[in-house]
Each structure stands twice: as structure tokens, then as C-alpha cells.
Amino acid sequence: MSLLELRDVSYRYPESQEVSIEHVDLTVDAHALTVIVGPSGVGKSTLLNLIAGYTTPLNGQVLMNQQRVQGPSWQRGIVFQDMALYPWLTVAQNICFGPKMRGLAATTYEPLLTELLTETGLLAFQDQPVYELSGGLKQRVALARACINQPPLLMLDESFSALDNYTRNEMHQLLLNLWRRLENSIIAITHDIDEAIFLGQRILVINGKPGTVAAMLDNPYFNQDVTTGLGTDYVAFRQKLLGLIEQTN
Known part of the structure; x- marks a missing residue:
């Protein structure tokens, strides 16, 4: 049984007539690590907000453990880029x-x-x-x-984008260690192609206006250090991802 399902999900911001995402289908299994990539403004963060229960789909369903998501819950944790910590x-x-x-x-x-x-x-x-x-x-x-x-599902919205390369690499390893220890599922958004390839067992590509699913790819390079030698197969896979991201509807 899947942990999370999005069935034909579309969303439009209340103050706008423009549809943000449209006809999105996604299935996330238990203890899976999924990365979402795509150009800015195609609705990636909107998708996380829908999964988190902060917003409600215009059409379609968001289900967790076969139950409709109807609001925020501790079962769906999220780490934002700005961290939203309490400094005091x-x-x-x-x-x-x-x-x-x-x-x-x-x-x-x-x-x-x-x-x-x-x-x-x-x-x-x-x-x-x-x-x-x-x-x-x-x-x-x-x-x-x-x-x-x-939480059975942890989401990260560009959480490591403001960090330097060394610190980002440390955070990648820390995230994977916690994922293995807690045996939860993770959905992460990133603009960094190499981060997506390192962290994602599966990579979901969203593009277009409104944002739609361009591809869902199984990633043969998950958790592999390719920095010491980028083979032709890796380069081809990376170029394929870039090409899918650059496509427009």
C-alpha cells in the first residue's frame, strides 16, 4: 500500500484566475525518497503545500494512507528554506x-x-x-x-539551497542517515540537478504553465559519489533531466 497518493490534482490561487498546477498524479511508497525538480514558478512549492494540508486542491485528491488530507498534521513534517526557527x-x-x-x-x-x-x-x-x-x-x-x-512523511522545500557546497554535502549525508534510521518517506524540492540525482531514488520533473508532470524517472545514481569520475552514462542521464526541465507546455 502506498503512503501518499495525488490523484489528478489541480490548484489555482484564490486571488488569481491562473492555474498553478494541473492534472498531477503522484504515488509515494513507504520509506521512499522522491525529489521534485523543475523551473521556478511551475508549482513545486504549491505541491508541497497541498501535501502538507496547508491548501486544498481545486480538483483531485491528496490521500495519505488512503485517507484524504484535510489539514496540517504532525504526520507530514516540512523543512523550509528559511527554517522558520524561534531565535529566542x-x-x-x-x-x-x-x-x-x-x-x-x-x-x-x-x-x-x-x-x-x-x-x-x-x-x-x-x-x-x-x-x-x-x-x-x-x-x-x-x-x-x-x-x-x-513523521511518516518528511518534506524539504529547497532546504539546503542557501548553504555552501561543503555544508550542503554534510546535510545530504545527515538526511540520508536520518532517513535510514527513522524509515520514513521523504519528498525534497531542489533546483540543483546534482543534488536531485544524489538524493532521489525517483525524480519527478514538473514544468509548464500550469505545472504538469513531465516525467518520473527511476534514478540509478541514488546516493552515489560521482564527483571523482563522471561517466558518459551519468552525463547522459543528467542531460536528459536538464532537457525535461527545459521543456515547456
């Missing part, structure tokens, strides 16, 4: 914010907090205010904050 709270307080708001007892999430602080390299910073941290450390806090709820 400490690292640990930021991470624990979600479980506390859900009314969970501290004993239910404190063991996972310690594990996440350790795995993300934040243990030494747990009592430090977030505003004192670097961008890379803040992104680690945002990721840990989403993971402590143990």
Missing part, C-alpha cells in the same frame, strides 16, 4: 517545540531528542540560543525539529 529559544527548545505543542509527555520524546542532538552534531549547542548559530547549524536544528515528531 535554545536549540533543544526549538527541537522539542512540536511534541510539547502536541501535549506529549517529556519522557516520550527526550530519548529521541538526545539521539537527534548527537546524530546532528548539536549536542554541544543544545542550550545555546538559535540566533547565535551559523546557517548550517540552524538547518540541522530545523531538520531535527521535523524529525523528532517521527
